[in-house]
Amino acid sequence: MDVSHPIRSNRRHLIWRNESRLDAALLGILALLFVGTTHRSAAQDVRTTITLYGNYHTMGVQVAVPIAADPDFSASATLEYRRVGETAFRMGFPPSRIPAPVQSPTVTFYIGSLFWLEPSTSYEVRVTFHDPGGQLDGVVAQAVGATRLEAHLFGGDRFVHVSPQGSDATGDGSLTKPYATIRRALAGAGPGTQVMLHQGTYLEGEITITSGGAPTKPLVIRGFPGEKVVLDGCGPTTSPWVTIGDHLLRTVASAPNPNMLCLSHNRLFPYQSMEDLLALKWGLPGFYAEGSSVTVYTSSTINPSDLGVSRFNHAFRIEQDNVQFWNLEFRHYGRSAPGLRGSHALYILNASGIFISQCTFSMNDGGVHIGGNASRITVQDCHFQDTVSEWPYDALRENDRLEAGGLRVYSNHTGRGLVVRRNEFHGLFDGLGVCAFNGGPFNLTRLTNETDVYENVVHDCAGDALETDGQCVNVRIWGNTFYNIVSGVSLAPVYGGPVYCLRNVMYGEPVPAGSGTPFKIGSPAGSSPAGPMFLFHNTAAMWKGLYIGDGAWRQLTSRNNIWVGRQGYAFSNVRTTAPLDLDYDNLYHPFKSTPAFWMGRELTLADLQTTAGLERHGMSVDPEVESLTSGLLRLRAGSPLIDAGVVIPGINDDFAGAGPDVGAWEVRPAATRTRRWTQYY
Numbered sequence: 001m002d003v004s005h006p007i008r009s010n011r012r013h014l015i016w017r018n019e020s021r022l023d024a025a026l027l028g029i030l031a032l033l034f035v036g037t038t039h040r041s042a043a044q045d046v047r048t049t050i051t052l053y054g055n056y057h058t059m060g061v062q063v064a065v066p067i068a069a070d071p072d073f074s075a076s077a078t079l080e081y082r083r084v085g086e087t088a089f090r091m092g093f094p095p096s097r098i099p100a101p102v103q104s105p106t107v108t109f110y111i112g113s114l115f116w117l118e119p120s121t122s123y124e125v126r127v128t129f130h131d132p133g134g135q136l137d138g139v140v141a142q143a144v145g146a147t148r149l150e151a152h153l154f155g156g157d158r159f160v161h162v163s164p165q166g167s168d169a170t171g172d173g174s175l176t177k178p179y180a181t182i183r184r185a186l187a188g189a190g191p192g193t194q195v196m197l198h199q200g201t202y203l204e205g206e207i208t209i210t211s212g213g214a215p216t217k218p219l220v221i222r223g224f225p226g227e228k229v230v231l232d233g234c235g236p237t238t239s240p241w242v243t244i245g246d247h248l249l250r251t252v253a254s255a256p257n258p259n260m261l262c263l264s265h266n267r268l269f270p271y272q273s274m275e276d277l278l279a280l281k282w283g284l285p286g287f288y289a290e291g292s293s294v295t296v297y298t299s300s301t302i303n304p305s306d307l308g309v310s311r312f313n314h315a316f317r318i319e320q321d322n323v324q325f326w327n328l329e330f331r332h333y334g335r336s337a338p339g340l341r342g343s344h345a346l347y348i349l350n351a352s353g354i355f356i357s358q359c360t361f362s363m364n365d366g367g368v369h370i371g372g373n374a375s376r377i378t379v380q381d382c383h384f385q386d387t388v389s390e391w392p393y394d395a396l397r398e399n400d401r402l403e404a405g406g407l408r409v410y411s412n413h414t415g416r417g418l419v420v421r422r423n424e425f426h427g428l429f430d431g432l433g434v435c436a437f438n439g440g441p442f443n444l445t446r447l448t449n450e451t452d453v454y455e456n457v458v459h460d461c462a463g464d465a466l467e468t469d470g471q472c473v474n475v476r477i478w479g480n481t482f483y484n485i486v487s488g489v490s491l492a493p494v495y496g497g498p499v500y501c502l503r504n505v506m507y508g509e510p511v512p513a514g515s516g517t518p519f520k521i522g523s524p525a526g527s528s529p530a531g532p533m534f535l536f537h538n539t540a541a542m543w544k545g546l547y548i549g550d551g552a553w554r555q556l557t558s559r560n561n562i563w564v565g566r567q568g569y570a571f572s573n574v575r576t577t578a579p580l581d582l583d584y585d586n587l588y589h590p591f592k593s594t595p596a597f598w599m600g601r602e603l604t605l606a607d608l609q610t611t612a613g614l615e616r617h618g619m620s621v622d623p624e625v626e627s628l629t630s631g632l633l634r635l636r637a638g639s640p641l642i643d644a645g646v647v648i649p650g651i652n653d654d655f656a657g658a659g660p661d662v663g664a665w666e667v668r669p670a671a672t673r674t675r676r677w678t679q680y681y
Contacts, residue, residue, distance in 0.1 A: 046135050050127060052145030053450045053474075055419055056119045060450045060474045061095060063110040063127050063141045070108070073097070075131035079112050079650065084122040084144060092650035095127065096498045096532040096555070098473075111448060111498060113474055115650060119150040148417075151355050151378050153326060154218055156194030160185045161224075164200035182221070182231075183207050192217035197328065199227035203235045205312025205333060212320025215353060221316075222326035231315045231345075233364070234262040234308035234332035241296075241304035249296045253309045258294060259343060259365055259401050260310035260334025261287045263302060267332075267363045267387055270399055282395040313337035314347045314369075322353040331362040334401075341410055342401050344369035352376050352415070363387065366404030375415035379407060379423060386427040389462040396429050396462055403463065405430040411437055411470070416450040424457045430467055431458035431485070435494075437470030448473040455479045459508070464490040464520060468499055473531070475499045483508035483631055486515050488540065493523030493551060497531020502651065503664040506540040507631045516542040518563070521556065522549030522575070529554045536560055536651055539664040541628045544568035545587065545595070550575045558582040560645035560652070562623050562633075562663040565589050570620075571608070572597035582614045584646040586623055586662050595620050619644065623663065634665050642667055 046069045053060040061079060069075075079092035095112030110127060117123065124144050129136040159175075162185045166178035179185045182204050185195045191214040213219035223229035239252040261268045269286030271277040277288040277297050285298040294309055296302075313335045316325075330345035340347070344366035348354050352375040360383045361367035367384045370377060384406030388396060396402050406425045409418065413436040425431035434451050449472055458465035458480065465482035466489045468475055473496035481504070482488040488506040491499060501519070510516035518540035523530050530553035538561045540546070545563035548556075548571075556579065563570045563585055570587035573580070587595040587605060594602035598612055605620040624639035626632035635641055645660035647653055652660040656668035 046139050048139065048141045050141035050143045052125055052143050053416065053448065054145050054147040055417060055450060055452050056148050056150060057117050058452055058476055059114040059117060059123060059145060059147060060448055061112045061114065061125055061127065062448060063095065064107050065110065065136065067106055067108045069135040070131060075129050075134060075136040077110050077130065078128050081114050081123050081125045084124055091653065093648065111474055113476055113500060117147050119147050122146045154220065156220060157192030157217065159194050159196055160189060161196045161198065163198040164202065189219055191219065194220040194222060196222060196224050197229045198224045199229060201230045201232050203232055205233050205315050207315065208317045209320050209323060213322035215322055218322040218324045218353065220324045220326065223328050229327065230329045230331060232332050233310045233312040233315065233334065234260060235311055237309055241307065247298050249304060251294050253289065253292045253294050255311040255335055256292045257336035258289050258310045258334065259336060260332055261294065261296065262308040262332055264306045268296065269391060269395065272398060282392050284391060310334040313340055313343045315345050317347045317349065318351045318354060319349050321351050323351065324355040325359055327358045329360040329362060330364060332364065334365040342366050342404050344404065348374045348377060350374060357381050361406060365401050366408055367406040369408060369410060370418065371410040371412050373415045374413065376417035378419045380421045382423045384423065384425040384428065388429055389427045389460055393462055403429045405432050407432040409434050409436050416448060418451045420453045420456060422455045426460045428461050430463040431461050431465045433467035435468045435470040435472040435475065449475050451475045453477045453480065457481045458485065460484045462486065468494055471495050472499050473497060477504065478502040480504045482506045484510065486510045487520040488518040490520040491533050492520045492549065493527060493530035493553065494533055495528065495530060498534060500534045501538060503537045505633055505664050506542055507633060510543060517544040517547040518542055519546060520549065523551030523553065536648060537664055539633045540564060541566060541633060544572065545570035548573040548575055551578065553578050556580055559584050559648060560660060560662050561585045562641065563587050564628060565595065566628060569597040570595035580614060584617050585615060586619045586621060586641055587615065588620060588623055590628065635661060635663060635667055
């Protein structure tokens with residue numbers, strides 16, 4: 001489906017007309033949304049409602065429209081915005097239409113996003129409808145909204161100190177007489193309290209925060225500046241280890257159902273049966289736990305004092321608002337507990353205003369769990385690491401607890417405003433998953449996600465770097481680097497939409513070789529069609545280029561990307577009936593003149609244009625980057641892709657030169673980078 005129509009002879013300038021139609025819609029308006037008004041022509045009386053949701057650098061736009069005003073789905077809309085106080089409006093990227101669901105047959109929605117905004121700034125937003133001869137023609141929905149205040153560490157009103165050398169019995173929480181446990185320090189904590197943890201290892205967990213903070217006075221739990229603080233879920237058992245055979249040891253765990261056992265702080269493989277352990281089915285030293293009984297099988301003699309068994313499901317359970325975590329390390333949380341999905345270092349359930357910064361998550365079954373109506377969560381400048389990616393792929397799939405990754409949004413999640421930025425994820429199965437997946441079509445009870453994932457680095461993972469499978473509406477992914485992974489972003493499937501993938505870089509060698517692709521696109525057989533997916537200005541030099549899998553979706557649009565298939569095709573499609581709108585991309589294979597695969601045939605770019613009607617303005621040239629194999633993928637001076645892209649309103653209209661450059665970076669002198677986001681364009 002071609003959603004673009006040229007309006008001038010210059011090949012780089014397009015107006016976008018979105019014709020996306022989905023089978024579900026949205027309900028409800030959260031607090032902190034800005035509700036606007038509608039301006040109507042004298043001849044018509046069409047009432048719409050516009051709501052805005054601001055993150056730090058983006059804003060979600062939602063317009064509810066009576067379906068009776070456009071029964072034939074012929075209307076389109078443009079999106080404009082300006083900072084309050086400015087005179088001129090700027091064009092944004094047009095919103096996507098989501099038709100009315102069966103549960104609410106009289107209303108449909110237009111969903112869009114604004115990019116490259118400044119924090120704590122008010123913007124005026126208007127959506128204008130175009131439908132010649134129809135009731136919606138000329139209708140304008142307008143509102144003013146603000147982006148979020150940039151997150152920072154708030155000064156405390158009260159400081160409570162904790163140290164492993166302290167005392168809960170005689171301490172008073174002062175610097176000179178600290179408490180010994182975090183649990184004791186939190187007993188009297190509340191808004192404005194900073195719990196300061198001093199250097200050492202805290203064998204604590206399953207702490208429920210019963211009193212949170214306030215928006216301007218959060219509860220802060222942090223490591224003391226310059227000191228290393230570790231919260232460890234593994235510890236020695238109270239029962240002794242007993243030798244029961246060659247290289248076999250057994251003990252009774254301090255808490256039942258451990259899924260984590262550490263040997264000198266390194267994770268051992270969790271076998272799923274005693275038979276598998278005794279046979280070393282996967283060729284890995286490991287253990288088997290049944291209830292509280294734990295059996296270890298290693299290939300060499302070990303000192304039992306070096307063994308630790310996870311005794312906690314999580315470090316903290318957060319169900320109170322406005323809590324911050326700074327400069328802490330969480331490791332070895334991995335015990336099953338009734339009523340909880342898996343095990344994670346942090347459980348965030350139905351809480352808002354949670355901020356996690358400069359923390360390390362090492363070898364946990366999961367790092368951060370987000371569920372329920374948890375909203376306005378920020379995870380930034382953190383390090384998520386593990387060693388499970390070194391284990392066989394099939395062994396990992398056998399134990400789904402190992403697939404949680406560093407951060408995961410779970411199926412009961414209905415909140416929004418998640419921001420994940422400037423983190424590093426590596427050595428995991430999947431890096432992170434940011435959309436609630438419940439295995440079904442877009443659910444009316446779920447609102448827009450308003451999720452931003454940007455400037456993260458995900459590498460050396462056994463599965464997907466980033467998963468957006470599931471209930472994804474207004475999810476924005478930009479400026480990330482993914483390498484040595486099986487797939488960069490999984491869009492399989494996106495129920496709802498739109499999802500925007502902008503200016504991401506993907507490269508490297510996956511394990512197993514031959515499986516690497518920048519995007520996983522598809523959906524299960526018989527599922528509802530996925531929603532709109534927009535791939536703009538990505539640079540990918542992987543084993544395969546853009547690979548389109550089997551499934552159904554309503555819109556997939558690709559512009560200004562560099563698709564390099566280092567061994568496979570630069571573009572291949574096994575699902576020719578689903579709509580594709582690909583243009584202005586560069587398809588390159590270093591060894592073949594046939595970079596595309598379509599309907600069982602290898603095709604040149606010219607063949608693809610003639611046979612499939614795709615990439616009519618595309619290119620198939622050496623992108624002339626610094627290196628296709630090492631991740632140095634910026635365009636060199638003189639590259640044919642400089643100024644060769646198409647202008648996309650609201651995405652790249654602040655380009656340098658005669659037109660936007662193709663790929664993730666815009667070549668421009670540093671002196672011309674007048675705004676933060678011009679590092680991308």
